[in-house]
Amino acid sequence: MDTPARRAAAALLTALTLVGATLVGWALPATAATEPDEVTWSVQTADNANGQSRPNYQYELAPGQTVDDAIVVSNYSDRQLTFAVYAADGFLNEAAQLDLLPAGEESEHVGQWVSMAADEVTVGAGEAVAIDFRLTVPPNATPGDYAGGIVTSLGPADNGDGVQVDRRLGSRLLLRVGGELRPALGISDVEVDHRGSWLPWQPGDATVTFTLENTGNVRLSGTQTVSFAGLLGLGGRSSVSVDVEEMLPGSSFERTVELQDVWPMLRTTGTVAVDGAPVGEESEQPLVREDFALWTVPWSVLAGLAVVVGAVVLSRLRARRRRQAEDRRVAAAVAAAVAAHEPEPAPLP
Structure with a gap:
């Protein structure tokens, strides 16, 4: 029954779903810009034996x-709308958010395992229609987690810049196939x-970049920790912990972590470690650890030492030259004195 409370909930769901809607655009030749049709609709899970008021x-x-289920499409526009309906992997x-393959791109798991009762549905103004579907897991399916969704597409519309977008709304479908x-x-x-400071009494900063990949068969989330320690533990330890977003099996992301107060202690060692657990479980366990090392030369200290050593060497060279000059002066004076006191030779007969 279409009650005010149900309409309000559906409207809220529409707003939330629009945030995550996928817009697939492609360039078209320049044409007269037109505003996209102002239409509003929502999708939500059907209330049945599989659950009530489910978010997905x-x-x-x-x-x-x-398993048999259904998706409900509600049309809040003032005219009749026709939607394509399909399942997709x-x-x-790149933002670590779940997205769905566009129409026409072949799915490999959930998108193939779902069969819709209809590929297209027409919904009258202010009406809602339920579309049945069936999910059949193949007998040889590999155990683990799969993600996909049921999509409704209104088709392309011009966004006013000569680019068209595929207006889609979908509800995610998460499947766990039993097994190990x-x-x-x-x-x-x-x-x-590593970026050291030129002030010897201040530490530097470091940037650690690495690739994190879910090599298992379940959706994972957790906490990653990147830490540094100086040679023989000198200079203390600098570490940063960051939450790891949900990762689907087979997905990988490049991660970047900034660390401060990293002292240049010649040979610095570090560790990237991730503790995690399947999504929905709270108790995390160590999943992976990677150690690394790098040279963190204290250039400012070495430069200061070089200046001091240079000054000492220059001072000694100058002192040596002064001593040598004094020695030459004394030798010349002695030679002159000796020559003045020597008797003149007698004249020959």
Whole structure:
């Protein structure tokens, strides 16, 4: 039944969903700019035996198992709308947010395993329509987590700049296929840039860049810690801990961590470590650790020592030259005195 409370909830869901909606654009030849149609609609999970008021679709199924469900499309516009409806695999975009493959791009798992009761649906103004679908897990499906979604697409519209966008709204679908779960992460391509201070009484900064990859078969989140320590533990330890966003199996991201108060202690060692757990579990465990080392030369100290050593050497050279000049002066004076006191030779007969 379409009650005011249900309409308000659906409107809120629309606003939230629009934030995560995928806009797929492609360039067109320059044409007269027109404003996109002002239409508003929402998608939400159907209330049925699978749950009530669900924020999205979440299933735990065994290989070969099937589940039937539905998605509700509500049209808040003042005219009839026709939507394409399809399932698509999910992936994490550069912002580490779940996105869905665009229409026409072939899915490999959830997008293939879902069959819609209809590929297209027409919804009258102010009406809502439920579209049934069936998810069938293949008997040979690999255990682990999969992500995808059920998408409604209104088709392309001109955004006013000669570019068209595919207006889509979807609800995410999270599937866990039963079997052995293997939470695992990998770290690679660790690079470190140390920037020392020219003031010897101040430490420097360091930037650590590395690639973090979910090499297991479950969605993971956790905490990454990057730490530094000087040679033999001198100079103390500098560390930074950062939350790791949800990572789908097979996804990888380049991570950058900035550390302060890193003292240049010639040979500095560091560690990148991640503690994590499958999404939904609270108890984290160590998943991966990568040690590294780098030369952190205290250039300011060495420059100061070079100045001091140079000054000492120059002072000694000057003192040596003064001594040599004094020795030459004394020798010349002695020679002159000796010559003055020598008797003149007698004249020959």
